Amino acid sequence: xxxxxxxxxxxxxxxxxxxxxxxxxxxxxxxxxxxxxxxxxxxxxxxxxxxxxxxxxxxxxxxxxxxxxxxxxxxxxxxxxxxxxxxxxxxxxxxxxxxxxxxxxxxxxxxxxxxxxxxxxxxxxxxxxxxxxxxxxxxxxxxxxxxxxxxxxxxxxxxxxxxxxxxxxxxxxxxxxxxxxxxxxxxxxxxxxxxxxxxxxxxxxxxxxxxxxxxxxxxxxxxxxxxxxxxxxxxxxxxxxxxxxxxxxxxxxxxxxxxxxxxxxxxxxxxxxxxxxxxxxxxxxxxxxxxxxxxxxxxxxxxxxxxxxxxxxxxxxxxxxxxxxxxxxxxxxxxxxxxxxxxxxxxxxxxxxxxxxxxxxxxxxxxxxxxxxxxxxx
Ligand code: SF4
Numbered sequence: 001x002x003x004x005x006x007x008x009x010x011x012x013x014x015x016x017x018x019x020x021x022x023x024x025x026x027x028x029x030x031x032x033x034x035x036x037x038x039x040x041x042x043x044x045x046x047x048x049x050x051x052x053x054x055x056x057x058x059x060x061x062x063x064x065x066x067x068x069x070x071x072x073x074x075x076x077x078x079x080x081x082x083x084x085x086x087x088x089x090x091x092x093x094x095x096x097x098x099x100x101x102x103x104x105x106x107x108x109x110x111x112x113x114x115x116x117x118x119x120x121x122x123x124x125x126x127x128x129x130x131x132x133x134x135x136x137x138x139x140x141x142x143x144x145x146x147x148x149x150x151x152x153x154x155x156x157x158x159x160x161x162x163x164x165x166x167x168x169x170x171x172x173x174x175x176x177x178x179x180x181x182x183x184x185x186x187x188x189x190x191x192x193x194x195x196x197x198x199x200x201x202x203x204x205x206x207x208x209x210x211x212x213x214x215x216x217x218x219x220x221x222x223x224x225x226x227x228x229x230x231x232x233x234x235x236x237x238x239x240x241x242x243x244x245x246x247x248x249x250x251x252x253x254x255x256x257x258x259x260x261x262x263x264x265x266x267x268x269x270x271x272x273x274x275x276x277x278x279x280x281x282x283x284x285x286x287x288x289x290x291x292x293x294x295x296x297x298x299x300x301x302x303x304x305x306x307x308x309x310x311x312x313x314x315x316x317x318x319x320x321x322x323x324x325x326x327x328x329x330x331x332x333x334x335x336x337x338x339x340x341x342x343x344x345x346x347x348x349x350x351x352x353x354x355x356x357x358x359x360x361x362x363x364x365x366x367x368x369x370x371x372x373x374x375x376x377x378x
Contacts, residue, residue: 008265011063011256012090014045014082015270016071017288020106024139024209027201029272029286030069037292041270042078044292046085048269053089056267056277060091063256064098064119072102076114083118092119097255099124099163104150105142112157122254123154124163124192130184131177134170137215139205144184151188161252163192168226170198171206171215178226182233191252195230196245197223243317244366261314262326263307279307304331308338313373321360335359342375 018038019030053059064086071079086092099122100115107125115123127147129135135143142150151162164185168178185193200207200217209215218226231241239247243261246254260266268275268284271291275282279302285295302310308331315322327335336343343359346352351365351372365372 009063009259010059010061011065011259011264011266012061012086013256013266013268013273014064014066014071014086015068015268015273015284016066016074017041017069017271018073019068019070020073020103020141021139024137025198025200025204025206026139027204028069029288031288034288035073037288038074038078040292041288042074042082044294045082045270049082049085049089052267052269052275058089058091060093061267062093062096063259064092064096065256066100066120067124068101070103070106071100072106072108072111074111076108076111079111079114080118083114083120087119097122099254099256101126102150102154103140103142104146105140107150107153109153109157112153112159115154116157116159120159122161122163123159124165124254125150127164127181127185128167129170129173129177130181134173134177137171138167147184148188161192162188162190163194163254164188164190165194165196166230167196167198168230169218169223171210171217173218173222173226175222175225175229178229179233182230186233186237192246192248192254193230193234193239194246195227195234197227240319242319244369258318261317263311263314276302307331309376312339312376316359316361316369316372319360319366321358324357324359339376343372346372346375 015029017030018034019032022030022032074082096119098118098120100120101124104125104127125147126140128138128140130144132143147164154162166181166185198217200210206215210217231247234247235241238249240250241247242253243257246257248254263276265277266275267277268282271284271288272286273284281300281302282297284297285291311327311330312322322335324335331338343352346365347354350362351368353360353362361369361372
């Protein structure tokens with residue numbers, strides 16, 4: 001169905017829940033040791049793609065995102081089958097952004113060639129840190145050398161748009177570590193860098209280690225300093241911050257994620273995937289076995305008030321904030337009349353700014369975003 005331009009932006013997300021090993025901090029829907037289920041999973045995914053495309057009237061899509069888990073752990077022929085099915089069932093715009101996440105330790109030339117053939121034009125890699133000791137603590141399977149090799153494999157295959165994910169607030173991480181990591185990342189000439197703060201999730205090995213005092217975290221002041229270091233270094237190298245954790249060279253923002261933050265429609269496929277389609281939210285079963293057994297998704301119709309709040313909550317993550325004109329077009333009422341009285345205190349004390357028809361968080365507002373959102377909920 002190539003060659004048809006989308007009427008409205010629509011993103012497609014595919015969750016690939018397989019990992020070579022479970023990382024110590026990870027509570028995502030991902031499983032190690034389930035390679036034997038990949039074929040069955042690909043079949044279930046293709047079935048879901050066909051059914052949803054039919055239900056939604058085979059809409060046009062302008063972004064595709066394979067996330068996980070580790071999509072690069074799929075055998076190339078299974079990836080080709082999934083990509084082929086989605087191209088048959090959806091009208092993928094000729095200039096669509098097509099991202100695939102990969103774990104540096106798992107990208108092969110054969111898989112990269114399959115990516116390129118499918119139309120993938122953006123690779124997102126979880127680099128996390130440059131230091132082997134930090135990567136070991138996280139339980140990552142790769143090394144810095146693996147990141148370099150994977151970037152070279154992707155470029156040899158013709159994929160030149162690269163995102164690197166970095167993490168901050170890791171046990172034992174210092175400012176010197178962060179500088180080294182940023183230097184090593186910039187050496188790879190990425191177009192996009194994401195800097196995520198480590199979150200210690202209950203039920204993970206990392207949580208147990210922290211509870212038992214076996215590892216200690218840098219603390220809030222250090223986290224803030226590391227974040228500032230990331231922002232300053234990346235801005236010095238021509239990247240601009242367009243979202244709390246995301247930095248891009250001009251024009252290389254991740255369109256798929258920007259659409260989600262702008263609360264555009266997206267369809268998610270696979271276990272744990274969510275969709276937002278014409279104010280209906282669907283949540284697929286989180287567990288791999290439930291998904292494979294055909295357990296139906298949970299659905300919910302979103303009320304206009306909730307839709308407006310979600311729009312603000314997501315949009316304010318972007319440094320450009322939300323557009324008053326777009327708000328009015330979507331919801332048939334003025335943003336300022338809806339939220340003005342609740343936003344005014346934040347405007348007065350400098351957490352929120354209003355300029356050229358846009359409302360956005362200031363630098364200070366970004367640090368205390370929750371205080372702004374709580375006021376919108378009142
Ligand atoms: S590679 Fe990513 S999804 Fe897989 S276990 Fe590690 S953090 Fe989780």
